[in-house]
Amino acid sequence: xxxxxHVGHYLWVFYLLPxxxxxxxxxxxxxxxxxxxxxxxxx
Amino acid sequence: MTWLPFAHALVARQDLPIPxxxxxxxxxxxxxxxxxxxxxxxxxxxxxxxxxxxxxxxxARALVSRPxxxxxxxxxxxxxxxxxxxxxxxxxxxxxxxALTFLFVTTWLGFPFFSxxxxxxxxxxxxxxxxxxxxxxxxxxxxxxxxxxxxxxxKLGRWPAAVGLLAVVWLEVVYGSxxxxxxxxxPDAAATAALFYSAYTLAxxxxxxxxxxxxxxEVFSVYFGxxxxxxxxxxEDGRLGLRRPLAAAxxxxxxxxxxAVVIASIASTSFDGxxxxxxxxxxxxxxxxxxxxxxxLTASLRLTDTIFMLLCFAGVGLVxxxxxxxxxxxxxxxxxxxxxVGFAHTLVPIALAYLVxxxxxLFVFQEQAQFTYLLSDPLGTGSTDLFGTASGGIDFTLLSAxxxxxxxxxxLVAGHVLGLTLAHDRALVYWPDYRQAAxxxxxxxxxxxxxxxxxxxxxxxGNG
Numbered sequence: 001x002x003x004x005x006h007v008g009h010y011l012w013v014f015y016l017l018p019x020x021x022x023x024x025x026x027x028x029x030x031x032x033x034x035x036x037x038x039x040x041x042x043x
Numbered sequence: 044m045t046w047l048p049f050a051h052a053l054v055a056r057q058d059l060p061i062p063x064x065x066x067x068x069x070x071x072x073x074x075x076x077x078x079x080x081x082x083x084x085x086x087x088x089x090x091x092x093x094x095x096x097x098x099x100x101x102x103a104r105a106l107v108s109r110p111x112x113x114x115x116x117x118x119x120x121x122x123x124x125x126x127x128x129x130x131x132x133x134x135x136x137x138x139x140x141x142a143l144t145f146l147f148v149t150t151w152l153g154f155p156f157f158s159x160x161x162x163x164x165x166x167x168x169x170x171x172x173x174x175x176x177x178x179x180x181x182x183x184x185x186x187x188x189x190x191x192x193x194x195x196x197x198k199l200g201r202w203p204a205a206v207g208l209l210a211v212v213w214l215e216v217v218y219g220s221x222x223x224x225x226x227x228x229x230p231d232a233a234a235t236a237a238l239f240y241s242a243y244t245l246a247x248x249x250x251x252x253x254x255x256x257x258x259x260x261e262v263f264s265v266y267f268g269x270x271x272x273x274x275x276x277x278x279e280d281g282r283l284g285l286r287r288p289l290a291a292a293x294x295x296x297x298x299x300x301x302x303a304v305v306i307a308s309i310a311s312t313s314f315d316g317x318x319x320x321x322x323x324x325x326x327x328x329x330x331x332x333x334x335x336x337x338x339x340l341t342a343s344l345r346l347t348d349t350i351f352m353l354l355c356f357a358g359v360g361l362v363x364x365x366x367x368x369x370x371x372x373x374x375x376x377x378x379x380x381x382x383x384v385g386f387a388h389t390l391v392p393i394a395l396a397y398l399v400x401x402x403x404x405l406f407v408f409q410e411q412a413q414f415t416y417l418l419s420d421p422l423g424t425g426s427t428d429l430f431g432t433a434s435g436g437i438d439f440t441l442l443s444a445x446x447x448x449x450x451x452x453x454x455l456v457a458g459h460v461l462g463l464t465l466a467h468d469r470a471l472v473y474w475p476d477y478r479q480a481a482x483x484x485x486x487x488x489x490x491x492x493x494x495x496x497x498x499x500x501x502x503x504x505g506n507g
Binding site for chain 1: 488
């Protein structure tokens with residue numbers, strides 16, 4: 001049985017998701033840009 | 044008559060057409076779109092020069108003339124005196140005493156809002172500056188020479204103001220909420236604190252000089268002055284003028300400790316918003332832990348609140364530090380210290396946005412009290428009616444819960460977009476190649492999205 005009575009306690013997850021998406025996007029973009037630009041890998 | 048139970052923020056349940064958390068998603072999308080728009084279209088720094096130009100009108104000259112300055116200074120001294128007197132001799136009911144609303148709502152919340160719009164409006168009415176300057180003028184008249192001051196330690200910068208800012212908020216939201224007065228600080232405690240602060244400030248002004256201390260250590264001058272950097276009105280060389288909005292902020296954070304001031308502002312607002320909402324259960328658990336170990340009830344509450352307030356300060360500082368360290372990984376980045384100082388001003392619009400979001404409704408409602416029954420009956424004893432408004436009250440229908448929520452969301456989004464714009468502009472100074480500048484700002488985008496979502500979460504829990 002799902003503890004739906006306390007679902008309100010976990011609403012913070014919905015506020016955290018955009019931050020996680022942005023951070024994942026940043027990490028992926030940074031890694032792909034570094035692969036494309038070999039000068040950056042020297043840093 | 045309607046009495047307002049004095050609280051740190053006024054909240055009510057909204058009836059929103061969509062869940063509150065969707066606003067965080069929408070705000071994040073706005074920030075991401077703003078980021079890409081800035082990356083594509085903003086390729087040269089525009090805020091490094093304020094482009095100040097004087098206003099020539101007679102009214103503008105009169106506003107900053109010596110007689111007006113003297114009158115404003117005297118008014119500040121008188122109002123501080125009234126607040127101290129009413130705090131010491133008025134009713135103990137926080138919502139009926141002029142002192143608390145005047146010090147913690149009209150002044151503490153009003154000056155940030157109006158400073159951002161109209162410039163450094165606190166400076167002419169600063170009672171301690173006025174008293175210090177009058178004392179200095181008296182000394183010069185008697186001794187025939189200006190007072191000799193000690194050299195202010197450069198490394199201290201604005202750290203005294205940062206610590207003082209936390210202390211003022213601590214007094215209101217930690218000491219005030221646990222000092223045996225359930226709904227706010229006791230008026231006599233606020234008045235006593237104002238007297239102590241006056242003695243401390245005048246002593247520091249005597250030691251280091253009035254203007255030096257106002258620029259670095261005087262909590263209210265530094266705090267309100269920080270927000271005035273966002274506006275387009277400024278006095279330079281004794282003349283009132285116009286400058287490019289936001290531009291003055293780029294030079295504000297160069298003194299050590301400036302980042303701590305703006306972080307303390309965001310952290311203290313966050314703590315005030317979270318202590319009755321998001322942090323409530325964690326605070327209760329920590330409070331129980333102290334009580335179980337034999338610490339007294341009041342001491343446990345104050346200790347717990349102090350710990351969470353400092354945790355907020357550390358948390359906001361940590362998020363900023365992560366953004367700075369992220370920028371440091373981009374090729375051609377300056378030193379960490381330069382980045383920390385160089386981007387601190389980008390948090391100023393966010394600090395203002397947090398203030399508007401958390402206290403806008405309190406300010407609108409409580410100012411009705413300030414200019415009706417508190418003005419006519421400042422002692423709150425029911426024995427005076429100076430302006431015939433003692434029977435006035437607060438119209439709570441002035442703002443609906445939904446209107447408050449939309450103002451909160453708009454303030455947070457606008458503040459963070461402005462912060463992002465300032466950060467992008469500064470990045471173009473450190474990374475002349477706009478593509479590298481945009482890369483460096485990935486991390487500030489994450490910081491801005493994190494602050495926005497955190498702010499909306501605090502508001503949604505507080506309002507819910």
